[in-house]
Amino acid sequence: MSEMKYVGKSVERVDSLEKVTGAAKYVDDIDFGPSLLHAEIVESPHAHAIIKSIDISAAEKYPGVVKVVTGKDYPVKFGMYMKDRYIFAIDRVRFIGEQVAAVVARCPKIARRAAALVKVEYEVLKPVLEPLDAIKPDAVILHPELKNYPHVPWFYPKESTNIAHLRKTRKGDVEKGFAEADAVIEDTYQVPRYAHCCLEPHIAVGQQDHSGRLTVWSSSQSPCTQKNLFAQSLESFGLSHKDIRVITPYIGGGFGGKAGVCMEILAAVLALSVKGRPVKVRWRRDQEFYNTYLRQGVVGKIKMGAKKDGTITALKYELYFDGGPYVEYGANVVNAAGLSACGPYKVDNLNIDSYCLYTNCPSGGPYRGFGYSEFTFGLESHIDRMAEKLGIDPVQFRLKNAIKEGDALGYGAPMNACDLHKCINLVAEEVKWGKDETSPDPNKVIGKGVACFWKGPAMPPNASSSAYLKFNEDGSINLLISAMEMGQGVLTAMAQIAGEVLGVPPSKIRVETPDTDRNPYEWQSVASHITWGCGNAVQKAAIDAREKIFDIIERTLYLERAGLYLEDEAVKCRTKPDWSLPLRDFVINGIMVKDGTFKGGPIMGVGMFMPEFCSTLCDPETSQGGKPNVHYTVGAAAVILEIDKDTGKMDVQKVALAADIGKAINPDMVEGQIVGGMLQGLATALYEDIAIDENGRLLNPNFTDYKIPTARDIPGKVVSFIVETPQADGPFGARGIGEHTMIASAPIIGNAIYNALGIRMTSMPMTAERVALSKHLGLEKRVEALYAKRTESYCKRGSKS
Amino acid sequence: MKKININFELNNEGWNLDVEPSDTLLEAVRDKMGVKSPKIACDRGDCGACTVLLDNKAVRSCLILAAEIDGHKITTVEGLCPQEPTPLQKHFARNNAFQCGFCAPGMILAAHELLQNNQKPSREEVQEAISGNLCRCTGYEKIIECMVNPDLKSGEDK
Known part of the structure; x- marks a missing residue:
């Protein structure tokens, strides 16, 4: 391949001017005119209760109210991978804030006042708030009907328990592996729940016109999946896929929280209830916290064995995820962790049990990292402890066990091309690994920490992408895809890929956000698979268009096809260096031949892509036999952390991250993912924390009490390294990077704290308060125990306020 | 509730508007003047997505009542770039x-x-x-x- 012109270059984003001038439209910015209605949701005040009765009469009579809707109007279940929830709660409620009814009115203030008039009588049940309580034999069962819920074939729910799914991976013989080990270490790690905190809260507007056509405008990463799930749920109301249109303009952040379907289905059904009129459901910030998805909390029990030379001989990892009351999406997070919780290491004897447990906390679900952040904290902390026990440097220990191309994964399939060793070496060098640093301030100490990460897209085996492009008269292009621009820069990356194939600069390619009526299918913009999957489809569409261009040239100008190529918006020929034909001269109106007739016609290209090598068929007891993941992106991160010995306050002086992403389509945008994802991850490590009280109430659903980083909370320096070991089946060799950048953040902090102070944190977040208490009072064990009993500690915090 | 009449400038254009006493500046700018760049994100002054300039000073429009802007000058990002981006x-x-x-x-x-x-x-x-x-x-x-x-x-x- 000759030098590439657009791919691999940091071209300016195609959405830049729209976004910096305020021109970019998000759902709430669309004007629906004076007929717009607003919905207010009547929410459950109980974490677990039977609904005895609902009286909507007073709300219905309130002036300005147009409609009051309850579960009995739409008694259908929905869900992404398992249909385990009703649109509105019908028989019982399972978390505080669950939707019980909706009041639709002409103004949001009226809807809110009227919603307070809906009377719901409950019989309160005991809530289950911790995953380890949910699994106890005498636990209250949240879903007695679990066995009847339709689900994907790779889920294994356990009837009459709170186990919604259990993924088991077995390889080799762990007992033999532990017997061979010179050291065996066991411990338990806890990771709490986290919130995505997209700046734009969830919002959806539904409208069913009088012909029956349903349109939903939503802030979503998943327009096509939403259309599909709406159609499945609303089939009994006479709607089919062709009657449903989902339009997703720009969204104000996703991070997984806007994948699948959650509150958007309310807008769809409310639209059916007020036919003809658009109805808006807009989450307030508190609802954004408790009624979308949270990153699931997890308790992880690890037992690891290794030989004196550092070889890991066995790993046993039990993960107990807090799935929340509905795991229609979250169970697949648990599944992903259950397949890959050994991390990017060659582990011959492996035993993973990953449990998805129903609780009455807010729903768990997809969050950037998708299970990998959750297991990596414990795993990478444990690896440092094993290295120390064996007297091996943590970097050397990781290099010794790091996975290589062709190594057998936990489920037996071979690892893809990668260079984890290079990533580890790059970050170690950047932080001057092995060199002790002293702070000029005698009250401060400096520690260093390192960790590896990996992640594969968790998708159905047939998750597919498609693309369609068409030329305009001037040779510019409209590229249509249903991949969602949520900030990661997909519109630009796709323009670069198409532009590279067609010799057209990305600035002359318009790529717009999805409209399911107009744009071709894309499964969802999740799993960091879009650059790869949609990129493949776009590349194919561009090649399709290129071949059509060559067809016309060949049959009108009789130039040999093999010599033709596209460059600088023109067709050129290797055997005729002086000749070139601008695309604008023929891509719509064709080429005139001698007799004055025209040949050709408007040039279009179509492309589709499905990972046809993927399979989830496997032995459910071992996970052996399938190929559930298309590939993994691997990498490593390292940190230099300064800690104030008196206050525990931590200053991330430098953090380095190296990822083997195959090929950076746009290096600046990759760096953007690394810098942004790293900060998001550091915040989970250092202070973010969802607090839930003894009744199941989320106590900090706002940015005052759930602190996310400001511009003053950033690391001193973030150094990004892009390693490019090509992905043979990726567009120009590319793999994903979006989620991976926050996975290693927590263990590098935990390992650096240990390195600086000798204090091992086994739970997150590792706040300054905890570090100071441990340091000053030698309270490490007691502090850990306090945090381990999260519910109790939150009760105290909750009762104060 | 009695409406309040206010005179002010939005992006160098004079406005006269009747607002509810409880309308925030954010609601008024978005819903009554159709200027959508200030965003609703937290609605309690935590996040700054609703920032506008009030007499050239950056403020959170979700924390200011529309009635308070009588006689003042409001600028949104649209007002920074009437012809081309700054x-x-x-x-x-x-x-x-x-x-x-x-x-x-x-x-x-x-x-x-x-x-x-x-x-x-x-x-x-x-x-x-x-x-x-x-x-x-x-x-x-x-x-x-x-x-x-x-x-x-x-x-x-x-």
Whole structure:
């Protein structure tokens, strides 16, 4: 391949001017005119209760109210991978804030006042708030009907328990592996729940016109999946896929929280209830916290064995995820962790049990990292402890066990091309690994920490992408895809890929956000698979268009096809260096031949892509036999952390991250993912924390009490390294990077704290308060125990306020 | 409830408007004047996505009642660039100082306020000035970079 012109270059984003001038439209910015209605949701005040009765009469009579809707109007279940929830709660409620009814009115203030008039009588049940309580034999069962819920074939729910799914991976013989080990270490790690905190809260507007056509405008990463799930749920109301249109303009952040379907289905059904009129459901910030998805909390029990030379001989990892009351999406997070919780290491004897447990906390679900952040904290902390026990440097220990191309994964399939060793070496060098640093301030100490990460897209085996492009008269292009621009820069990356194939600069390619009526299918913009999957489809569409261009040239100008190529918006020929034909001269109106007739016609290209090598068929007891993941992106991160010995306050002086992403389509945008994802991850490590009280109430659903980083909370320096070991089946060799950048953040902090102070944190977040208490009072064990009993500690915090 | 009549300027255009006493400036700007760049994100002054300039000072429009702006001058990001983007906006565009873009209008106004008073801010001054504007995507680094080095990459344009 000759030098590439657009791919691999940091071209300016195609959405830049729209976004910096305020021109970019998000759902709430669309004007629906004076007929717009607003919905207010009547929410459950109980974490677990039977609904005895609902009286909507007073709300219905309130002036300005147009409609009051309850579960009995739409008694259908929905869900992404398992249909385990009703649109509105019908028989019982399972978390505080669950939707019980909706009041639709002409103004949001009226809807809110009227919603307070809906009377719901409950019989309160005991809530289950911790995953380890949910699994106890005498636990209250949240879903007695679990066995009847339709689900994907790779889920294994356990009837009459709170186990919604259990993924088991077995390889080799762990007992033999532990017997061979010179050291065996066991411990338990806890990771709490986290919130995505997209700046734009969830919002959806539904409208069913009088012909029956349903349109939903939503802030979503998943327009096509939403259309599909709406159609499945609303089939009994006479709607089919062709009657449903989902339009997703720009969204104000996703991070997984806007994948699948959650509150958007309310807008769809409310639209059916007020036919003809658009109805808006807009989450307030508190609802954004408790009624979308949270990153699931997890308790992880690890037992690891290794030989004196550092070889890991066995790993046993039990993960107990807090799935929340509905795991229609979250169970697949648990599944992903259950397949890959050994991390990017060659582990011959492996035993993973990953449990998805129903609780009455807010729903768990997809969050950037998708299970990998959750297991990596414990795993990478444990690896440092094993290295120390064996007297091996943590970097050397990781290099010794790091996975290589062709190594057998936990489920037996071979690892893809990668260079984890290079990533580890790059970050170690950047932080001057092995060199002790002293702070000029005698009250401060400096520690260093390192960790590896990996992640594969968790998708159905047939998750597919498609693309369609068409030329305009001037040779510019409209590229249509249903991949969602949520900030990661997909519109630009796709323009670069198409532009590279067609010799057209990305600035002359318009790529717009999805409209399911107009744009071709894309499964969802999740799993960091879009650059790869949609990129493949776009590349194919561009090649399709290129071949059509060559067809016309060949049959009108009789130039040999093999010599033709596209460059600088023109067709050129290797055997005729002086000749070139601008695309604008023929891509719509064709080429005139001698007799004055025209040949050709408007040039279009179509492309589709499905990972046809993927399979989830496997032995459910071992996970052996399938190929559930298309590939993994691997990498490593390292940190230099300064800690104030008196206050525990931590200053991330430098953090380095190296990822083997195959090929950076746009290096600046990759760096953007690394810098942004790293900060998001550091915040989970250092202070973010969802607090839930003894009744199941989320106590900090706002940015005052759930602190996310400001511009003053950033690391001193973030150094990004892009390693490019090509992905043979990726567009120009590319793999994903979006989620991976926050996975290693927590263990590098935990390992650096240990390195600086000798204090091992086994739970997150590792706040300054905890570090100071441990340091000053030698309270490490007691502090850990306090945090381990999260519910109790939150009760105290909750009762104060 | 009795409406309140107010006179004010929005993006250099005079307005006379009847507002409810409880209408916030954010609601009025978005719903009554149709200017959509100030965003509703937290509705309690935590995030800065609703930032507007009130007499050239960056404020959170969700915390100000519309009735209070009688006689004042409001500027949104649309008002900064009636004809073409300001150099600051161009720097934001070229530097990838945004991702999802939801915080960008507020962030640019906060940045604009700082650069009006201090054309060569230090990194710390920039961090302080934009610390009330949350961004969940970028990690802030590129935003800070293009304010500390406003000439970065400027050779590409012009």
